[in-house]
Amino acid sequence: MGRVLPLLALRAFAETGRHASIKRAAEAMGVTSGAVSQQVRLLEERLGVSLFSRTRYGVELTEAGAKAHPTILSAFDQLEKGLEALEASNATASVTVCTVPSFAASWLVPRLGRFTSRHPDIEVRVEASATLTDLRRERVDVSIRHGLGDYPGLETIHLMAPELIPVASPTLLTDGPAIRTPADCLSYPLLQDSARADWRLWLKALGTEDDPRIERGPSFDDDFLLVRAAVAGQGIALVRDIYAREEIADGRLAVALDRPWPSEFAYYVVTLPAAIERPAIAHFVAWLIEEAQAPQLPAASA
Incomplete structure (x- = not known):
């Protein structure tokens, strides 16, 4: 108890192990690759063990690194969830949803009035983009994706198959x-x-x-x-x-x-695994499914 933890070095270790890449770890942390490498090196010097070995494809955890990585990665994930909970406790209930412009304009946006009427206390933000959203890095709660439904590590719910x-x-x-x-x-x-x-x-x-x-x-x-x-x-x-x-x-x-x-492609509602536990997101996802199952309703009515 009372030890001063090298949090920046531990975060560099966690992200490098998560992505098996110093470059991608740097992108996730918003720093340079050199800064990540330096923090990992400092941690290795402090512990007296080698945490990574280089391969032609990037880096991989050593035996010692592999033993410690799951616990440390989980700790940072829990910290992030805790921070989100603190932010949510003092914020308006909101849902940020991202989807392609055509789906947003033709299906989602004309129906949003019905959701707002039912849940006036939940603020919905719509981001229309053709770029694939990284839910782990971007402030997006729900993504509506068109594809085959193969999204590893994410909660995926079939919405519709036009x-x-x-x-x-x-x-x-x-x-x-x-x-x-x-x-x-x-x-x-x-x-x-x-x-x-x-x-x-x-x-x-x-x-x-x-x-x-x-x-x-x-x-x-x-x-x-x-x-x-x-x-x-x-x-x-x-x-x-x-x-x-x-x-x-x-x-x-x-x-x-x-x-x-x-076609084989369909629309899927995609969230982070724990996100659906938030009431605002749960209400929004349930409403999306309800709307998809009732296409006969006029899109613009409220």
């Missing part, structure tokens, strides 16, 4: 040739996703042979932009159904062919 549907301006479809089969869509300009993959996958899944016309048309890196281009009559867009419901309902878009195709 279907791809071909949509276009009603005027474009009325003035153009009839669409009776998936291949008939190739008679129109195709509005492409950024990878130019969705049209090829959809047509192949529905039995259409490879065709050079599949590659035609401008590409967009966001479903929201695809929908806007389709509304403007620039061609047929293959989009996730949740992004075009409002436009279809008010007549700005029409389904070109009723052949929806389920």
Whole structure:
């Protein structure tokens, strides 16, 4: 008891062991790689043992380091949780959620009024970004990710699996040739996703042979932009159904062919394992699941 602990050196040891990289440990601590190396070296000199050995891929814990690392890492994680609890005790209940712009604009934001009406004491902050959020380093409580659901070390809850549907301006479809089969869509300009993959996958899944016309048309890196281009009559867009419901309902878009195709990708609610224990986050996640299971409700109502 009463020992003066070299906390900075111990933190450098914990983060370097966590990431198996001095560079990534430095990024996590907000310091230089040289500073991390110096602190680890000072700790090794103080203890008289070697804590890491270098490999071609980075660093790895020695036998002595591996014995101590789990306990020290857990201690710093507990300190961080304690600090978060202290901050939360004197702060307005809040939830920061991050997702891609298209999902935020077309699905999440129009529905937030219902959550605010139910929980007026919880402040929701929405961050729309195409960049993958690191929940361990950034001040984000909930991330809504589109993928296969493989997020190691995080709490992952399946939210929804939208279907791809071909949509276009009603005027474009009325003035153009009839669409009776998936291949008939190739008679129109195709509005492409950024990878130019969705049209090829959809047509192949529905039995259409490879065709050079599949590659035609401008590409967009966001479903929201695809929908806007389709509304403007620039061609047929293959989009996730949740992004075009409002436009279809008010007549700005029409389904070109009723052949929806389920992709393997889905939307997942992702949090840190302990985050869901916070009442504000638990309420928000429960509301997200409720909304996803009731798509027939008008998005803008409160």
